Amino acid sequence: MESPSLAGTLGGLKVLEPSDLPRYKAAVAKGRQVGWGYYFPYLLARNRPGRRVVLLGEDDGSMCVFLWRRRNHANTLDLLVAPTPMNVSVLRRCLERANDFNRNRTARVLRIDAKDSYDVSRVASLRVRERKTQYVYTPTAFNNLGGRSYRTLRRQLARIAELTHVDVAPYSSAHEPACLALLREWARRHRAQQGTAGGVATAYRVIELVNRFSATDLRGEVVLIDGRVCAFSFGGEIRRGVGCFVEAKSDNEIRGLSYFQRYSFLSKMQEFELVNDGSDAGRAGLRQIKNSLRPSELHKEYRAFQIQS
Structure with missing residues (x-):
């Protein structure tokens, strides 16, 4: 073309x-x-x-x-x-x-x-x-997960706490091959289950671009279990005080991991008053995860x- x-x-x-x-x-x-x-x-x-x-x-x-x-x-x-x-x-x-x-x-x-x-x-x-509708969070709210509203999230986080050798690390170029392999497998499974690749083209481009920006504008995080990259997250600043959680993929075979990776990444974005985590793409499972994190507002585009x- x-x-x-x-x-x-x-x-x-x-x-x-x-x-x-x-x-x-x-x-x-x-x-x-x-x-x-x-x-x-x-x-x-x-x-x-x-x-x-x-x-x-x-x-x-x-x-x-x-x-x-x-x-x-x-x-x-x-x-x-x-x-x-x-x-x-x-x-x-x-x-x-x-x-x-x-x-x-x-x-x-x-x-x-x-x-x-x-x-x-x-x-x-x-x-x-x-x-x-887009889910917007207040990162400082994750400083206290007490009360009934976070009950589902606490239960899912406990699943990961039961595992051994779970590490969370800032993304670096050394993680790129493992993240790409995870993305390919995620796309394969999503296509088999849903009939589409789930918009993975944007994820590929974000991984390609991450080293071209400062950590303020685009940074990443990986979750490793027994030394294997099992999840990655990316996001950064839309404007001062407002952040964006732009991309997340994980091994869906590990129960609780999708909850853990979102909580881990969002809870570290406390330089922002608000972080927009996008929509649930019409997927019931993703909607449940995002609701369990208790958005502070629902934003319209x-x-x-x-x-x-």
């Missing part, structure tokens, strides 16, 4: 790269978004050479993030997130650019933070719909479609 030519309709845009992090985060700090989809390493992970390209522009002080890809046998352009900080006039211009590129009105706004959804709905040509005239 060809890559986009950054001329004509795409003139003034550039391919998103790690060096864009400071100005992107400055824009999110002004916009005060909390949504999982606004986390910079996640946006960067959507870049997949030969398949899709994330493009960045700036208009009147707002960051404009587009997704170019092949869809329905044609090259298409969508807004990956709403302009940040949100600006209705900028949004209209972004849609005009995407419509000109697509030569129709199929361009969408794929992720819209809850605080921006009303402003997006003011654009008469757009219909706004809710995406899956939205998607917008153009009304076809």
Whole structure:
């Protein structure tokens, strides 16, 4: 598949790269978004050479993030997130650019933070719909697991406490081969059970990117049992005070491990007032795990479609 030519309709845009992090985060700090989809390493992970390209522009002080890809046998352009900080006039211009590129009105706004959804709905040509609910935690709450609300979590953590030789360590490049092997096995099992690979492409890209960022912006943790990597977690800062738990995979054959890895990682993110752990992807098991950690709030992200005239 060809890559986009950054001329004509795409003139003034550039391919998103790690060096864009400071100005992107400055824009999110002004916009005060909390949504999982606004986390910079996640946006960067959507870049997949030969398949899709994330493009960045700036208009009147707002960051404009587009997704170019092949869809329905044609090259298409969508807004990956709403302009940040949100600006209705900028949004209209972004849609005009995407419509000109697509030569129709199929361009969408794929992720819209809850605080921006009303402003997006003011654009008469757009219909706004809710995406899956996201789980947001207060890491300091894990300092005390007493009381009935954490009963399920305590029971699951006790399963891991019964095992011998359980170690938790910061992720390093030395763990990469074992994490990739775990990811391949996780994908194989998920495909056998659910018929899909479970979105592992993002996990592969996060592992690839982790050493290109500071620990503030993207860090990882691994759980080793008898010296074997059995789980990994990654996350970092969306903006000051707000973190993102972007990726987690574990050996699902080890009872309690999925609970333990999330608790372990989230409880260490105490420099953040809030950490967004994304949605449960419609999976009942993941929903149970995330509810057992007692989210402090449920956050909404939205998607917008153009009304076809």
